[in-house]
Amino acid sequence: MAKPHVTMEVGNDGVAVVTLINPPVNALAIPIISGLKEKFDEATRRNDVKAIVLTGKGGRFSGGFDINVFQKVHATGDISHVPDVSIELVINTIEDCKKPVVAAVEGLALGGGLELAMGCHARIAAPKTQLGLPELSLGVIPGFGGTQRLPRLLGLTKAIEIMLLSKPIMSEEGKKLGLIDAIVPSQELLKVSRQWALDISERRKPWLRSLHRTDKIGSLSESRDVLKAARQQAKKIAPNMPQHQACLDVIEEGIIHGGYNGVLKEAKVFKELVLTETAKGLVHIFFAQRMTSKIPNVTDVGLKPRHIKKVAVIGGGLMGSGIATAFIVNNIHVVLKEINSEYLQKGTKTIEANVRSLVTRGKLTRDKADKALSMLKGALDYSDFKDVDMVIEAVIESVPLKQKIFSEIEKICPPHCILATNTSTIDLNLVGEKTSSQDRIIGAHFFSPAHIMPLLEIVRTEKTSAQAILDLMTVGKTIKKAPVVVGNCTGFAVNRAFFPYAQSAQLLVHLGVDVFRIDRLISSFGLPMGPFQLQDLSGYGVAVAVGKEFANAFPDRTFQTPLVDLLIKNGRNGKNNGKGYYIYEKGSRPRPDPSVLPIIEESRRLANIMPNGKPINITDKEIVEMILFPVVNEACRVLDEGVVVRASDLDTASVLGMSFPSYRGGIVFWADLVGPKHVYDSLKKWSQRFGNFYKPSKFLEERATGGIPLSAPASSSSSGSRSRM
Numbered sequence: 001m002a003k004p005h006v007t008m009e010v011g012n013d014g015v016a017v018v019t020l021i022n023p024p025v026n027a028l029a030i031p032i033i034s035g036l037k038e039k040f041d042e043a044t045r046r047n048d049v050k051a052i053v054l055t056g057k058g059g060r061f062s063g064g065f066d067i068n069v070f071q072k073v074h075a076t077g078d079i080s081h082v083p084d085v086s087i088e089l090v091i092n093t094i095e096d097c098k099k100p101v102v103a104a105v106e107g108l109a110l111g112g113g114l115e116l117a118m119g120c121h122a123r124i125a126a127p128k129t130q131l132g133l134p135e136l137s138l139g140v141i142p143g144f145g146g147t148q149r150l151p152r153l154l155g156l157t158k159a160i161e162i163m164l165l166s167k168p169i170m171s172e173e174g175k176k177l178g179l180i181d182a183i184v185p186s187q188e189l190l191k192v193s194r195q196w197a198l199d200i201s202e203r204r205k206p207w208l209r210s211l212h213r214t215d216k217i218g219s220l221s222e223s224r225d226v227l228k229a230a231r232q233q234a235k236k237i238a239p240n241m242p243q244h245q246a247c248l249d250v251i252e253e254g255i256i257h258g259g260y261n262g263v264l265k266e267a268k269v270f271k272e273l274v275l276t277e278t279a280k281g282l283v284h285i286f287f288a289q290r291m292t293s294k295i296p297n298v299t300d301v302g303l304k305p306r307h308i309k310k311v312a313v314i315g316g317g318l319m320g321s322g323i324a325t326a327f328i329v330n331n332i333h334v335v336l337k338e339i340n341s342e343y344l345q346k347g348t349k350t351i352e353a354n355v356r357s358l359v360t361r362g363k364l365t366r367d368k369a370d371k372a373l374s375m376l377k378g379a380l381d382y383s384d385f386k387d388v389d390m391v392i393e394a395v396i397e398s399v400p401l402k403q404k405i406f407s408e409i410e411k412i413c414p415p416h417c418i419l420a421t422n423t424s425t426i427d428l429n430l431v432g433e434k435t436s437s438q439d440r441i442i443g444a445h446f447f448s449p450a451h452i453m454p455l456l457e458i459v460r461t462e463k464t465s466a467q468a469i470l471d472l473m474t475v476g477k478t479i480k481k482a483p484v485v486v487g488n489c490t491g492f493a494v495n496r497a498f499f500p501y502a503q504s505a506q507l508l509v510h511l512g513v514d515v516f517r518i519d520r521l522i523s524s525f526g527l528p529m530g531p532f533q534l535q536d537l538s539g540y541g542v543a544v545a546v547g548k549e550f551a552n553a554f555p556d557r558t559f560q561t562p563l564v565d566l567l568i569k570n571g572r573n574g575k576n577n578g579k580g581y582y583i584y585e586k587g588s589r590p591r592p593d594p595s596v597l598p599i600i601e602e603s604r605r606l607a608n609i610m611p612n613g614k615p616i617n618i619t620d621k622e623i624v625e626m627i628l629f630p631v632v633n634e635a636c637r638v639l640d641e642g643v644v645v646r647a648s649d650l651d652t653a654s655v656l657g658m659s660f661p662s663y664r665g666g667i668v669f670w671a672d673l674v675g676p677k678h679v680y681d682s683l684k685k686w687s688q689r690f691g692n693f694y695k696p697s698k699f700l701e702e703r704a705t706g707g708i709p710l711s712a713p714a715s716s717s718s719s720g721s722r723s724r725m
């Protein structure tokens with residue numbers, strides 16, 4: 001592949017077209033930044049150049065500054081890898097250029113890409129071009145002047161919204177708001193941009209410098225009101241992250257002291273933020289998510305994904321109907337099979353309700369919803385399975401039932417059809433035992449609600465074919481899921497790593513810690529809710545069933561809580577019946593229920609594990625660690641057993657499947673930041689006090705004592721890992 005570079009061609013009309021070339025998104029890598037300076041200097045010097053057009057090759061203007069540079073800074077701690085761009089390039093070279101510069105943008109102009117375009121004297125865009133400043137989603141702020149120019153081009157309120165939410169707008173909206181000067185068809189983009197640049201040079205069009213504009217920014221007191229409201233919003237949407245408030249501070253600097261001072265402060269704060277743990281976590285997750293689509297011996301052996309046009313879903317319960325919804329809203333035909341018309345009707349109604357809720361939440365237009373529902377067909381037998389490309393079984397967790405279904409569908413479905421199960425715990429080898437199609441048996445483990453949660457664990461056995469894996473990965477992306485390929489074991493990657501989460505919360509309660517304190521602390525750590533509210537939400541039936549599976553699989557490290565059975569006996573079933581650890585009433589937030597406390601007391605008496613019968617004394621920090629370190633410990637076993645291809649896959653899965661805060665980089669990344677030695681020492685201490693549940697795994701011990709990060713590949717550890725992939 002050609003190295004990132006910048007070209008310049010000067011036409012007979014006297015316009016120099018400067019082109020960014022760094023496929024696939026023309027990221028602003030260091031050679032691009034120096035190339036830009038060079039070409040602009042040349043264009044400014046040359047007498048035959050009257051004006052300049054800046055564009056990107058391959059239908060995409062630019063996806064912004066090269067994020068790999070952030071990674072380099074994180075690896076070395078050396079911020080000097082980040083070049084000074086905003087004054088030298090964007091102001092001195094582009095905005096203050098003696099010749100007019102027009103940006104011809106197409107496809108996308110994000111982050112530093114849009115910031116370069118805003119430094120130009122006009123912006124011409126192709127239709128449906130994405131324009132945005134998503135830097136906050138990487139833990140930093142715009143660093144090439146975006147915090148100053150965006151408010152000046154389209155007003156403070158809208159600019160803040162785009163930055164705080166990291167949400168791009170389309171060029172059509174950009175034109176209405178004044179960010180874009182004209183929208184023209186893609187094939188005319190360069191022609192119109194050249195003419196526009198000439199028109200500016202001959203004063204037929206205005207020569208505007210965005211940083212000097214003040215017409216879109218209201219009075220100081222209006223601006224202060226907007227900023228105040230934005231600060232409140234930022235507190236809510238990003239309580240544990242520094243970049244949102246920092247971005248508002250920098251914007252305010254520019255409003256009070258002028259755009260140039262704003263740019264100076266922006267450059268300083270930008271560099272400070274690059275070094276924060278938040279930026280480290282978010283940049284890690286950015287690359288981790290993209291790595292999940294690279295599976296050795298699957299995506300690198302020249303296979304082509306087959307097109308999946310029609311899918312059969314067996315079982316119209318909560319999971320089955322969610323899965324069916326995910327396919328039909330993405331234009332894939334679904335046959336939903338149930339055992340009787342009553343269940344079928346129920347499943348169909350759930351799918352209709354799912355689709356309606358997507359319309360209500362503005363995620364789907366009414367037309368698309370109607371089209372989606374027309375792609376659904378109900379069935380009570382297998383006659384419609386003759387031409388399906390994939391079956392996903394989503395019935396109850398019963399081995400004999402699943403075995404029966406798989407031997408039936410093997411006979412009916414075409415030989416290329418993928419035979420998938422949505423089981424969350426059962427060994428796939430058992431599911432497919434009664435068939436001779438082990439190569440096409442695969443796990444498609446969706447997370448509830450399946451039409452909303454982004455993670456799709458693709459579970460493979462030693463016999464699953466690379467083609468089946470690739471097909472499921474591809475269709476997974478089509479239905480807008482993030483597929484992560486994992487190996488076959490109880491709980492697979494996410495449920496397996498996180499089973500100690502609920503258990504250690506239970507253990508702490510039985511050591512005398514308050515349930516609501518635990519939930520509060522875990523929410524402040526950054527999970528959307530604590531373990532007890534989560535248990536209320538998923539229902540106690542699930543807790544009992546899942547608890548049994550893990551107790552069977554890993555009896556040496558499970559805590560059998562008496563509490564869930566007691567709650568059920570007391571007529572509680574969590575959110576389902578409005579009574580759990582919390583009280584659930586329509587229209588109000590869940591409130592802690594004091595009447596659950598005597599039940600907890602009874603459970604503590606039964607478990608009888610408090611040292612000397614007294615509640616333990618414990619700090620807030622220890623509570624969080626006692627809940628999350630056992631998860632890290634199990635994650636170590638997942639890594640050691642080779643259940644994931646690489647540690648960062650488990651990070652992605654923990655963020656997308658468990659809502660582990662992305663700004664902490666996922667469970668393994670976070671543990672490496674905290675320090676494997678600290679995790680190990682703490683677990684060891686607790687295991688001596690409270691038993692085997694906390695006993696550190698061999699993998700953790702080796703890494704901690706050897707000073708090796710948990711995320712380092714297997715060869716870094718002396719034992720190596722056993723692969724399940």
Ligand SMILES: C[C@H](O)CC(=O)SCCNC(=O)CCNC(=O)[C@H](O)C(C)(C)COP(=O)(O)OP(=O)(O)OC[C@H]1O[C@@H](n2cnc3c(N)ncnc32)[C@H](O)[C@@H]1OP(=O)(O)O
Nearest residue numbers: 025027063064065066067068110111112134142143144290
């Ligand atoms: C100083 C400045 O203010 C700071 C900045 O500009 S920070 C950067 C701001 N820009 C962003 O956050 C945009 C990040 N990129 C994206 O959101 C998406 O990649 C996109 C919308 C541009 C394209 O999405 P999509 O077509 O789905 O392709 P996607 O798979 O994400 O990316 C394609 C490749 O480009 C890489 N890439 C995308 N944007 C990149 C960037 N800004 N820097 C480096 N690499 C980038 C991806 O890592 C991926 O590489 P891979 O093929 O080796 O895995």
